[in-house]
Amino acid sequence: MDAAEWSVDEIAKTLRESHLVTWGATGAVDPIQIAQGDGVYFTDTAGKRYLDWNSGAMCSNLGHTVPEEVIEAVVEQMRAAPYAYPCHTTVPIKAKLGRLMQELMPGDLNHFFYTCGGAESNEAALRMAKLFTGRSKVMARYRSYHGGSAATMALTGDPRRWTAEPAMGNVIRVFDPDPYHVSFGKTEEEIVANNLTHLREVIQYEGGHNIMAFFLESVTGTNGVLKPPAGYLEGVRAICDEHGILMVCDEVMAGFWRTGEPFGFMHSDPMIVPDIVTMAKGINGAFVPLGAVAVRDHIAEHFMDHPISIGTTYNSHPVGLASAYAALKHSLATGIGANAKAMEPVMQKHMNELADKHPAVRAARSVGLFGMVDLQKNSAGEPFVTYNGPPSPAIAAFNKELRENGLFTLFRWSSFMCNPPLIINEEQIAEAFDIIDRSFAPIDDAFEG
Template structure:
């Protein structure tokens, strides 16, 4: 199985010769199983996407039922599942976001959000942040700030990067209030330099995902929305990772007392059982496209089977209290991180909002990262192997690793994951320089 996959398929973000894929035969709940019977705790919900857990029977049944009724029709039709799912989304997304354009995934959602913003405003420039990831398509690579964009440059014109309120090494201040005030002051100067009349939108991950699981400082997003409104610039919140219960709210922006103009989503929308994404837009944008053509289209727009999975997934999340479970278990993840930080000198910092978590490791008491920006360290490679050999699946990246289990995880299972992490950190402790 592994040999044929490597021989005949291409893997993402990797050299083919270096790929060492995990063989997976089946998955259920919070666990994956290899053909030889090894049980692996999924501590990252795959790509932060299987929010309801693997193999939920109600979603599988909904998919089967839809397959028997209607699989695919072209996007210009009306279907019952399209009507129901769009109405359901309008009910659960706060504020005046009531209209949705369905895509095949998160990158396509962001691509179409770019089109919507540009066509609505008549402007072409797009702001985004350096500590960001927005997808691997051509335009989304230009939105993205992290190093994966480098090999995809140069891209199209008009993409402007700005610093985050919490940059990688620099600080805008010590307190949240200082970080917010100084970053917004800096951003307004960038807007002045670029010309506000040329800027259509700014894209942000409501909570930065793979580049740190960084919640914004207090007041930042509400202040950002007000600043952008001052210049007629739309705010797009990318919640492909942070949405659908991950942070202990159905949508991450609910933590911060504002509503974006555009909301992009995927992953947790149907827990990735079937490819699906969506762009949600405010009523003022939707009204514009009632009277003006939207110049965009996708063969798989509003695919019946993907929508059936989304509808069932949302009902599972609500009926089984998975958003509430994520909020409840935040304190367990936080306490486990605090316990490990007190025990292991290589543990620098842990962050958790709901079940959205990341741990940063350090190589010395100065707090220098165990691995440099976009770099590696032998101890991190060894730690990743330890996790895999001991039945824990997560992502080890640079000097950090992720803690993003399915929202159906129990307190006992969560502590099972941290027990493996506890033993693994002995590896990075040995690399700690004092």
């Protein structure tokens, strides 16, 4: 039978009988069956339309309608050369993409290694860092996510790593400048100074000469949408330089104009240049799987006469490369970065109005169109769900209301994401906040005052 002829119930039943979902318990989720994408919206098989307030998995930066030139580029590549053995053969589009990526990247981040996604990019960066430095330990932060593969789970700080433990050894975990983590101070200056002191002390105890790299999200994503306070990235860069530790910025979520700038680390002042940058998601709007690693000249130079010792069948997949080249050209021509910047104050205005109206909003922030709203169950700031704590019925009911009213987003404990596609306009942002406001009753009712 043609799937188009299946009833909504038949599809749901067959999906339950034939698939497992990611991360969650398969029986506990009832996934939305997306039938059709349309800009910042998608429609399910029953014809219900949702505004996508999370860009899928924070990746559909160009929304759910593929630009015609991306479709053409993909079809053309499939017709011309659909596959190339990644080491011994290649395709001309790789040269064009390389030049374009060099134009996007600052400093001497001139050399690229293409993967199938974020975890694979971080795996590759880790291998390169080990081979380049010859060192044995790696440093990462608690409020981080670097991917679902074995080594990237070990780098990850958030609780998703717990089920993967015992994990790869030799990972040193340090704290990050989280505004709610008061043990490092109350003001931004104190938090930055104390975090950098903590980092220096940990490095001293571990031996800086043993540490190959420090992996960090330049703007923390799922664990809080946290832009580092002024001076933090610049301080990390200096400490890494002192010890010959490679600074690896994970731009998988923050990259490609999510924050308004091409990359999150570009908010530093003076702008730092990481040694390695890992990417995926927004590189091509996630229309087909693709990731990338950018390395600076001195690292690429090393691999000219030393084996890189990493690769997969799908590395540098021609169709992925073609999609990225066309999607990046489209993004530059249509100015999605400028739009993300212009929409930031619109988002912030609506967030402030939401907070004024609902005392259960503890804080809300957006860097470009990378946003999050934190909820509290009382005015003392207690969250509805603590970090990895048990679920809250009020949050579940709120999420149900949002879906019923036509908005899809992601909840992280007591917070929800505000990461729409970067093509969103003012009216659509207003529409989203109208739905959020209309869905707020379960949270208002549960607020204890």
